Amino acid sequence: MKNLVRYIVTRTLLTIPMVLILLSIVFVVLRVMPGDPVSSMLGGHAPERVIEQKKEELGLNRPLAVQYVDYLWQVARLDLGDSMVFQQGVTDAIIEKMPATIELTFFAMIITLVVGVFLGAYAADHRREFRDSMIRLYGIVIYCIPVYWLGLMLQLIFGIWLDIFPIAGRTGSRILSSTFEQSGFYVIDTLRAGNYAAFGDVMHHLVLPAFTLGLTLSGIFVRLTRANMLDVLKADYIVAAEARGITHTKIVYRHALKNAMIPILTMMGLQVALLMAGAILTETTFSWPGMGRLLLERIYLRDYPTIQGVIIVYALFVAMVSLVVDIIYAMVDPRIRY
Amino acid sequence: MARILHIEDLRVHFPINIGTVRAVEGANLTIEEGEVMGLVGESGCGKSTLGLSILRLLRPPGRIVEGKILYHGEDIVRMGAKEILALRGGRIAMIFQDPLTSLNPLFSIKEHFIETLRTHEKRIETKEALARAERMLSSLGISPERLHEYPHQMSGGMRQRIMIGLGLILNPDLLIADEPTTALDVIVEAQFLDLLDDLRKRFNLSIMLITHNLGNVAQLADRISVMYCGTIVEVGPAQTIFDEPLHPYTQGLLASIPNIKLDEPELKLMRGSLPDLVSPPSGCVFHPRCPRAMDVCSEEWPKTAAVNGHQVNCWLYR
Known part of the structure; x- marks a missing residue:
């Protein structure tokens, strides 16, 4: 300790x-x-x-x-200064936009992990079958697709053709954000205000941007998980567990996956930087009022202090997440001691 | 004595791109209740594959193509998936070569035991499971407090005892030990063999001891089966296998044990090496290496003959 x-x-x-x-x-x-x-x-x-x-x-x-x-x-002195273009402190601008970005990246990360890790493990369990080839194909294709293109396609298909998801913003026009806004984390704010209609609306708006960002990064996790799982499934303790009568599902998704997760966690820490970069593009595609869009706008305006401030926040965020990942690492693997 | 296990004409094949590896080809083996059967042979002769087949643990593409594995008269080869799961760990336990890698590094010893018990006794409470695990550890000479530790905190010998404990916690009547001491040093090895001997009496256990170490079987086995190229070439009581081996392969195997007194000028190594299992030699598989090969040896497989209490497959004894 x-x-x-x-x-x-x-x-x-x-x-x-x-x-x-x-x-x-x-x-x-x-x-x-x-x-x-x-x-x-x-x-x-x-x-x-x-x-x-x-x-x-x-x-x-x-x-x-x-x-x-x-x-x-x-x-x-922990002062990021004032914007050179607007009458606004940089810290205020960032605080206003940060919750939107954190909400987006948080859900995107969950989607990345769930989709990537599950598909990877499933593919490894069915290696060399047709399903495995399909999942591997998905992994490589989605990895190559640019974030904004995937965003545009999802907007086109689910927003325009099927018309089931909104394609821009964090809330619909009928939902007054003034009825709940407190911290800027809409998902939490609406729940705390007990405004479930607004909560539903916020989640509804999150779907396409979160999937756009999450799926883009899932490709690398599919491949990484699959490769790790194939390795782990060859381990002696897997055969030994089988010899004790433990069911196949438990062996794959409990024994093997937990071991395969260790390098995946490392990767997760590294991918946060990519996630933030992807968030900038996603926010732009979906008119999502977060830090990414703020950064992009202020780059056009050459607003030096704001750009620098946002970059510092990004850097701290990446550093913090990789530290948390390292701590989780020690919790998962009893062999690791700091 | 009743037969606990009877393997009849078992054939296990691994189809690979250059042909079919005939890892086990017509093997016959019987284990009587309460007996320790030593299965010896060179690396690659198919003895591990034979052991894995009993619990149907073969990795694809390996599969049993023919034969019977009768366990208390029930054919394991024809069992459904559910029966197999109940058999594994519940009635037949298996331990492996490398205790250092046979325990999941991310699970504590406690979790290993609880999971194993829950797999076979769905409703067992954690408390009872722990109590049983503690008793098991004590009977293996391990302090029950170590239940909370992780595999990496234990020595190799201790981990192998844990493996045995996990195997025996559900009171199976047959233990398949696949080279259980290969990864242990000689002192721990001797202790472990003593433990096995002790456990077989206490748990009324039959043991199939797979090994290439003839010293191990000499110490423990009641009977010995000698395996070569996927088939059993000679079976007999341990004592007479050592004293009066009949099959030329058994004789060669025994002659190649280094003598610690060094009174012999050099080791008598068997000439040649294991043949290609994709296209094994015709007739008796041993004939290309056999010092006493005759014409008939390359033409036809010798039938089993009973000589001096041994069963031997060799043209010398028909």
């Missing part, structure tokens, strides 16, 4: 240099890129004098190194 605490502290401290490096790269790249917040705000035809004045106001005329140190000092 003491070791676990020490491990968590070490890992947490390690995120500081990680964020610092990432931030430095983003800081430089943003400023090397053509365009800046002032010209994107005022348009290309503003008089030189106005542009210069605005730049002076935002501190963009100072040497880059000064701006950099200044910004780092600000972040060190």
Whole structure:
């Protein structure tokens, strides 16, 4: 237990240099890129004098190194600063958008795991049968499909042709978000308010975006699970369990799958970064008001502080999830001790 | 004595792309109640396959193509899936070569026992299951507290005893031990064989001891079956198999045991190696390696002859 605490502290401290490096790269790249917040705000035809004045106001005329140190000092005090384009604090903007992204990625991750792990295990259990080939084909095809294309197809099929799922936003127009909104996590908020109609509506809106993002990532889990399961199913303890009369289903889905899950968990931690990237595209496709769309909008506007702030939050999120994965790891496998 | 197991003309084949591997080809074997039957032979002679066939644990593409496996007169080959599951662990237990990998690393010893008991006695309560597991551990010389530990916290010998405990917890009357001591060092091995001998008396157990280690069987077995190339070439009481082996293969096998006194200048190795099981030799499968082969040996398979209390398949004794 003491070791676990020490491990968590070490890992947490390690995120500081990680964020610092990432931030430095983003800081430089943003400023090397053509365009800046002032010209994107005022348009290309503003008089030189106005542009210069605005730049002076935002501190963009100072040497880059000064701006950099200044910004780092600000972040060190846990202040992400203000947007350069809107009258809004970066932290406020992020807090407003974060729940939508967390809700989306959470359900997407569940779909990824359930679909990916189940199909992979099922395919391994029926290896070399027709079903196995079909599942492997699914895995490779879905892995190659771009997120936004899958999103568009699902919108077309289930939103337009079949007309059974909404294709944009988090709630329908008939549901007043003011009747329940508290934290921004609509799924939880509607449940706590006891507004089940609104809850149903929120879930209904989640279906297509969550499946789009979840299915896209499920491909790699199908293949990984299948490969691990095939390995584990050859293990001596599987035959030994069979020799004790334990049913086939229990052997496959209890004995083998639990062992196959260990590398899958690792993969899950690594895939969170991909999940966040996918979320940006999914949010854009489904007009989902989350951090991904915020990031994309602010990149167009060259809103340096907001872009940097969102990136920090993404980095922390990825680091946090992989830490949680490592802790779960130790819970699943008794051989691992920190 | 009643026959607990009677294997008749068993043939197990593995169809692979270059042909069919005839892993077991016409094997006959009988185990009497309360007896330890040693099954010996070189690696690859089909003895493990024979053991796995008894519990129908063969991995595809392997399958039993012909023959009978009578357990108390019931044919295991013709049993349905449900009967097989009840048989495994419930009436026939099996332990394997490598105790280090035979326990699921993610389950505690306790969970192994509870699961095994629940599989066969659906309504058993956790408390009772634990009590039975504790008693079993004590009788195997393991402290009951270790029930809460995980396999990686135990030594190889201890894990093999746990495997035995898991096998015997439901009071089966037949134990198939497939090279149970190969992965153990000599001291643990000796202790383990002692334990087996003790358990057979206490649990009124019949044991099929599969091994390539003739020392093991010498210590424990009442009778010995010698297997070569998927078939049994000689069966007899342990003592006379060692003292007066009849089949040239048995003689060769015994001659190739290293002598610890080193009074012989060199090991008498058998010439040649196991033939290709996809296309075995004609007639007697041993004839290409046999120092006493005759013309007839390559033409026809010798029928079983009873000589000096042994059953032997060899043209020398017809």
